[in-house]
Amino acid sequence: MPILLLAMLGVMGLLYIVFAFKEPPEGVRHFFRVPAIFIFLPDRYVLPAGRFLVGVLLIGTAVGIALQTM
Numbered sequence: 001m002p003i004l005l006l007a008m009l010g011v012m013g014l015l016y017i018v019f020a021f022k023e024p025p026e027g028v029r030h031f032f033r034v035p036a037i038f039i040f041l042p043d044r045y046v047l048p049a050g051r052f053l054v055g056v057l058l059i060g061t062a063v064g065i066a067l068q069t070m
Contacts (some may be wrong), residue, residue: 002069009062016055020048
């Protein structure tokens with residue numbers, strides 16, 4: 001079970017980072033929302049910085065869970 005969770009968190013984190021630099025397709029755009037705390041950034045940085053940081057947090061969470069279960 002933890003392996004599936006780690007894989008899902010890792011893939012979502014990587015997709016968030018990829019879509020920080022490239023616009024996601026129309027069909028999956030609603031999955032990659034940005035937390036509201038990033039509205040204080042300049043307009044051109046809200047989506048890239050928000051998606052990048054969320055991706056890093058998801059990957060960090062996956063690594064943290066992996067280290068705890070070892």
